[in-house]
Amino acid sequence: MKDLPMPNTPDTPSWILNLENIEKDFVFHHQQGTRMTVFNGFSHRFYPRKAAILSGPSGSGKSTLLRMIYGTYKTESGHIWITHQGRQVDIAGASPALIYALRRDTIGYVSQFLRVVPRVSALDTVIEPLLARGVPQNEAADAGRALLERLHIPSTMWHLSATTFSGGEQQRINLARGFIAPYPILLLDEPTASLDLKNRETVIQLITEALNNNTCVIGVFHDPSDHRSFADQVIDLSTQPCQETLPS
Amino acid sequence: MTPVADLNPPPLLKVAHLCKFFGRHMGCHDISFEVCPGEVIGVVGESGSGKSTLLNCIAGRIRPSNGSVWFRTPDGMEDLCRCDEARMRRIIRTRTGYVTQHASQGLKMHISAGGNIGEKLMAAGTRHYGKIREAALMWLDKVEIDPGRIDDLPSTFSGGMQQRLQIAANLVTAPEILLMDEPTSGLDVSVQARLIDVLRKLVFSLNLSMILVTHDLAVARLLCHRLYVMKQGEIVESGLSDQILDDPRKPYTQLLVSSVLKP
Numbered sequence: 001m002k003d004l005p006m007p008n009t010p011d012t013p014s015w016i017l018n019l020e021n022i023e024k025d026f027v028f029h030h031q032q033g034t035r036m037t038v039f040n041g042f043s044h045r046f047y048p049r050k051a052a053i054l055s056g057p058s059g060s061g062k063s064t065l066l067r068m069i070y071g072t073y074k075t076e077s078g079h080i081w082i083t084h085q086g087r088q089v090d091i092a093g094a095s096p097a098l099i100y101a102l103r104r105d106t107i108g109y110v111s112q113f114l115r116v117v118p119r120v121s122a123l124d125t126v127i128e129p130l131l132a133r134g135v136p137q138n139e140a141a142d143a144g145r146a147l148l149e150r151l152h153i154p155s156t157m158w159h160l161s162a163t164t165f166s167g168g169e170q171q172r173i174n175l176a177r178g179f180i181a182p183y184p185i186l187l188l189d190e191p192t193a194s195l196d197l198k199n200r201e202t203v204i205q206l207i208t209e210a211l212n213n214n215t216c217v218i219g220v221f222h223d224p225s226d227h228r229s230f231a232d233q234v235i236d237l238s239t240q241p242c243q244e245t246l247p248s
Numbered sequence: 249m250t251p252v253a254d255l256n257p258p259p260l261l262k263v264a265h266l267c268k269f270f271g272r273h274m275g276c277h278d279i280s281f282e283v284c285p286g287e288v289i290g291v292v293g294e295s296g297s298g299k300s301t302l303l304n305c306i307a308g309r310i311r312p313s314n315g316s317v318w319f320r321t322p323d324g325m326e327d328l329c330r331c332d333e334a335r336m337r338r339i340i341r342t343r344t345g346y347v348t349q350h351a352s353q354g355l356k357m358h359i360s361a362g363g364n365i366g367e368k369l370m371a372a373g374t375r376h377y378g379k380i381r382e383a384a385l386m387w388l389d390k391v392e393i394d395p396g397r398i399d400d401l402p403s404t405f406s407g408g409m410q411q412r413l414q415i416a417a418n419l420v421t422a423p424e425i426l427l428m429d430e431p432t433s434g435l436d437v438s439v440q441a442r443l444i445d446v447l448r449k450l451v452f453s454l455n456l457s458m459i460l461v462t463h464d465l466a467v468a469r470l471l472c473h474r475l476y477v478m479k480q481g482e483i484v485e486s487g488l489s490d491q492i493l494d495d496p497r498k499p500y501t502q503l504l505v506s507s508v509l510k511p
Contacts, residue, residue, distance in 0.1 A: 027497070029498075096473065115469075
């Protein structure tokens with residue numbers, strides 16, 4: 001790490017995301033103060049147009065890492081540098097206003113489960129990220145309908161709230177919401193877990209298109225066959241310091 | 249919710265070192281925070297933790313024992329605690345709206361729905377009857393109340409409708425910050441969902457700021473960008489809603505979050 005350029009130096013680094021010695025502990029105050037260390041000085045760089053896959057057994061910190069990058073989990077120490085609109089900012093310790101801006105423009109995140117808002121239609125759920133960027137309603141709705149069609153959600157369901165949808169349908173609404181607006185960094189937490197083959201193929205296509213559009217994809221996939229076609233790197237979190245391998 | 253916020257927007261409201269004592273009992277102690285345009289702030293904690301006292305200090309309903317409540321006005325930042333009574337009332341009337349838990353406290357039950365909305369406009373100086381009625385009809389529609397019920401008394405409305413009417417009556421004068429004390433408690437879940445939906449739309453379309461006092465963490469997650477957790481009159485933890493609910497750090501916050509069924 002010593003010989004690499006520091007953030008904010010004149011020579012622009014080509015990385016989009018730079019994790020520097022990050023540490024993460026969970027302390028459970030009501031369970032005898034148990035402390036669980038998930039990261040202890042982890043460093044890694046991520047680049048545009050590349051897909052990095054996080055691997056390791058359950059509990060090795062794959063989802064934790066995604067949530068730290070998204071700013072949901074606070075980082076104990078270390079830095080998470082993100083290139084945001086041409087400058088390097090650290091999401092660990094960023095102001096709320098900066099995190100809102102990062103989530104609106106720079107980092108997309110598809111979680112394992114959709115947090116459904118009652119009464120909001122599936123289409124409105126999907127296009128919210130576009131509206132937040134100021135895209136006109138009708139333009140956003142057109143894009144939303146096209147994406148829902150690609151993900152095989154029947155048009156009769158677009159105006160219903162996703163509350164009553166099946167797990168697989170909710171997952172696809174969640175994916176549509178994640179892919180509707182282009183992001184320089186896209187975090188995917190088991191996006192294909194409850195999908196059938198046809199929809200898995202669509203998701204892989206969407207990921208490939210995002211990569212071609214300069215997005216850096218960081219993902220957790222349950223089934224290695226899902227990421228084999230586009231993965232550039234597999235990061236094994238079960239062995240710290242982590243081993244990097246090319247996908248088999 | 250994704251707020252439409254600038255990177256470093258000037259705050260609309262700035263609370264600094266606010267304290268309130270009731271005799272020897274501490275209502276709230278050393279509270280400081282800021283609210284930016286379009287931001288929805290949740291104040292959570294159990295009953296008696298000082299949430300409502302804090303809200304009432306901001307709303308000018310209680311005089312703080314110490315500290316400042318700065319509002320952004322056309323004349324710059326003005327401190328409620330350092331200006332005279334008339335000035336304070338004016339700031340509160342033009343900058344804020346206040347939605348109570350019980351609609352009967354926030355509405356006049358013996359005058360019509362339209363009258364409740366119109367009254368605020370008249371207090372703000374509007375005199376043209378046609379314009380007042382037009383505004384009332386528009387606001388009923390915005391909060392999803394059938395405009396045909398404009399001449400009905402609020403007492404004939406359901407609980408959820410009364411709450412939405414209260415919101416309309418508060419927003420008609422275009423305040424920048426809506427202060428709300430447990431607006432969803434006491435409502436059925438389906439009615440609650442509608443209220444939340446209406447509020448989300450208003451926040452988005454008007455770039456409205458809100459301070460929401462609630463003990464319902466699920467409501468807080470759906471509506472608020474940031475949360476402040478209060479215990480015994482003090483803020484014990486604060487952060488983005490997802491940080492507080494998914495990665496609570498302080499013992500009290502962990503207890504609060506783990507005690508709810510699926511927040």
